[in-house]
Amino acid sequence: MLGELINPYYLQVASFILINIILGLSIYVTLASGQLSLGSAGFMAVGAYTTALLTTNFEVPLLVGILAGVMLAGIFGIIVGIPSLRLRGVFLAIATLGFGEIVRVFIVNTESLTKGAIGISGIPQLGREILDKLEVIGFDPEILGLKANQFTFLIVFILLLIIVIVLVCFFSRQKNSRVGRAFSAINMDEQAAASMGINVTYYKVLSFTQGAMLAGLAGALYAHVLSYISPADFTYHKAVEILTFSVFGGSEVVGGAIFGATFLTLLPETLRAISEYRYMIYGILLVVMMAYRPQGVIDEQMMRWFKRRKGRRQQHGTENK
Amino acid sequence: MKLNFRMFATIASLFVLFMLAACGGSNDTASDASGESGAVSGKIGVVSFMTGSGAAYGEAITNGLELAEKELDEAGEVDVELVIEDSAGEPDQALSVTQKLINSEDVVGIIGPTLSTEMEVVGPVADQNGVPIMGTSNTAEGIPQIGEYVFRDSIPxxxxxxxxVEKAIEEYDAKKVAIMYGNDDVFTKAGYDAMKDAAEDLGLEELTTQTFQIGQSDYKAQLSKIKQMEPDLILCSALYNEGAVIMKQARSMGIDVPFVGGNGFNSPEVIEIAGDAADGLIVATPWFTKKDDQKVQDFVSTYKDEFGKEPDQFAAQAYDGLYLMAEGLKNAGEADRDELRDAIAEIDGFEGVLGDISFDEDGDVVMDPTVLIIEDGEFKEMK
Incomplete structure (x- = not known):
């Protein structure tokens, strides 16, 4: 019964949605402290290439590879974050965009290591690796009435879902914590925040690094889902796409990134029937959206409305943005 | 805090519910073998680059395929149904769409995807699922080696x-060469690797290797270095837009040696952009519209009637690709993925518009390309 219900196509799309949610979150976190970063594609590339090189060349376990990718992206986040402190708004966007391009050009030019524009193929697939591990201890997907192929997609989907749930919990809790409020304060007015004793440097770099680590994680997962990466996957085009997820969905709340990534990944898939026009609709939708609802589909007000409807009184001071 | 969590739990569960609901969708199986009148029928999936920067490739490919489908229908021996899906040239979309074709549409074989980078992602998945896949425009190295089920009819x-290169050496008695290539594109990089190997195998002396990037407009620095070295021949792995500009600048700087280009250089656009400067470009191509062959001329004229322009290489390769799939289906006798794979692997000397096509043990195409040279603003066969 379960076997008939599970179609790898839907699971594949769902997996991409989950990866895109992580990317949307990475923009959300940096925007929370008022920093507009377009470097996500670069951090994604760092994460993806780190784990791809480690797992294909040195047969490092996937978990170690992915964590290494996340850490390295985080380190790059700090390195880029500190000098970028003096920049704000569009200037920061340009600087981070530059970082992304540097990463890509570096990958293209270090042919001996990264195979340049050809890309890295044969990266271990997440689902396959897990299945291999489980088979060693005598697990057979047939028990669940699934084919091996269905099982691998299901397990990847579940794994990604767990990761996303954990991340979303973490960031929605962080929002109302000391750290999240510091981010909001910096976002509203940096000088006022500093005068109230908030360590602006620390929190700005923290938020930037969190964003970098999330992008690195998404990149690492992307590499193990696709099993092939090339520098063409991480162009500025990608960076803008990632930004759109968060901006379209609403950059003020965690739910916005989730909604934006889900909706914008699903839209071109559902519009397949009118293949030639689907990206036109995508474009029109973005223009209309920005004209009539520049804050994104989901904003603070909408969240409050949801809460009020639930008959709960909002706690005083939690929504002071 | 609690509230936030509940909020999130609602969203998450809605999301899961939605996904599961979507999973319940069409999964009706088995493309029925043998339709009426005993013809083998099968669904062939197509993954093509139809929207975005490479939409022109996708258009040529789908035109070629649709023409072949129409002709096959009229002939009545094999009944193929095309399911065409767009990948927008993105590996992740190509992968999703392939999953759709394999699992939802239940196709017996797949034609595409357009780009080699997409094939690197899609090929292993098709292979794991045991679905024969035929690349009609992938020229990078190592594509058919992905797996048993991966084929291509595009000459690498x-x-x-x-x-x-061999033809050029014969004709011009070349000994010293300079190499130029675009290093940020998978296509031109693969071309460079092949050029380097060819130059070494044929005992040519490599004077210098110069690189450039996609979209560059000034190549004088690279070209003046090349000019100093006085090569007999320039091997240039570029796409036509950059390549044409390179030739134009080279000729204006007084470099008049012949150029040897890769597959991406092979386009009538070169003559349009570079004009007289394009003379002396040598390319090998699987497809030549003026070839003295009835089959080729018939294809060119029907294609012209149907779509109002001459078929390019991509259209021709796609056209032959579907014919090869149909040939496989006919020989297999039923729409079975494994049978089809074996039948395609056994194809030997199939007469297509590209020439006589066979496959080697990897599933790579074996055929003789035609070497062309531009003379007086026109592509001519080099004999």
């Missing part, structure tokens, strides 16, 4: 470039 750079 590793076959095309040595053929053109």
């Amino acid at each position: 750079e590793t076959q095309a470039i040595p053929a053109s």
Whole structure:
């Protein structure tokens, strides 16, 4: 019964949605402290290439590879974050965009290591690796009435879902914590925040690094889902796409990134029937959206409305943005 | 805090519910073998680059395929149904769409995807699922080696470039060469690798290797270095837009030696952009519209009637690709993925518009490319 219900196509799309949610979150976190970063594609590339090189060349376990990718992206986040402190708004966007391009050009030019524009193929697939591990201890997907192929997609989907749930919990809790409020304060007015004793440097770099680590994680997962990466996957085009997820969905709340990534990944898939026009609709939708609802589909007000409807009184001071 | 969590739990569960609901969708199986009148029928999936920067490739490919489907229908021996899906040239979309074709549409074989980078992602998945897949425009190295089920009818750079270099050496008695290539594109990089190997195999002396990037407009620095070295021949792995500009600048700087280009250089656009400067470009191609062959001329004229322009290489390769799939289906006798795979692997000397096509043990195409040279603003066959 379960076997008939599970179609790898839907699971594949769902997996991409989950990866895109992580990317949307990475923009959300940096925007929370008022920093507009377009470097996500670069951090994604760092994460993806780190784990791809480690797992294909040195047969490092996937978990170690992915964590290494996340850490390295985080380190790059700090390195880029500190000098970028003096920049704000569009200037920061340009600087981070530059970082992304540097990463890509570096990958293209270090042919001996990264195979340049050809890309890295044969990266271990997440689902396959897990299945291999489980088979060693005598697990057979047939028990669940699934084919091996269905099982691998299901397990990847579940794994990604767990990761996303954990991340979303973490960031929605962080929002109302000391750290999240510091981010909001910096976002509203940096000088006022500093005068109230908030360590602006620390929190700005923290938020930037969190964003970098999330992008690195998404990149690492992307590499193990696709099993092939090339520098063409991480162009500025990608960076803008990632930004759109968060901006379209609403950059003020965690739910916005989730909604934006889900909706914008699903839209071109559902519009397949009118293949030639689907990206036109995508474009029109973005223009209309920005004209009539520049804050994104989901904003603070909408969240409050949801809460009020639930008959709960909002706690005083939690929504002071 | 609690509230936030509940909020999130609602969203998450809605999301899961939605996904599961979507999973319940069409999964009706088995493309029925043998339709009426005993013809083998099968669904062939197509993954093509139809929207975005490479939409022109996708258009040519789908035109070629649709023409072939129409002709096959009229002939009545094999009944193929095309399911065409767009990948927008993105590997992740190509992968999703392939999953759709394999699992939802239940196709017996797949044609595409357009780009080699997409094939690197899609090929292993098709292979794991045991679905024969035929690339009609992938020329990078190592594509058919992905797996048993992966084939291609597009001649790789590793076959095309040595053929053109060899012809050029014969004709011009070349000994010293300079190499130029675009290093940020998978296509031109693969072409360069093939050129380097060809130059080494044929005992040419490599004077210098210069690189450039996609979209560059000034190549004088690279070209003046090349000019100093006085090569007999320039091997240039570029796409036509950059390549044409390179030739134009080279000629204006007084470099008049012939150029040998890769597959991406092979386009009538070169003549349009570079004009007289394009004379002396040598390319090897699987497809030549003026070829003295009835089959080719018939294809060119029907294609012209149907779509109002001459078929390019991509259209021709796609056209032959579907014919090869149909040939496989006919020989297999039923729409079975494994049978089809074996039948395609056994195809030997199939007469297509590209020439006589066979496959080697990897599933790579084996055929003789035609070497062309531009003379007086026109592509001519080099005999």
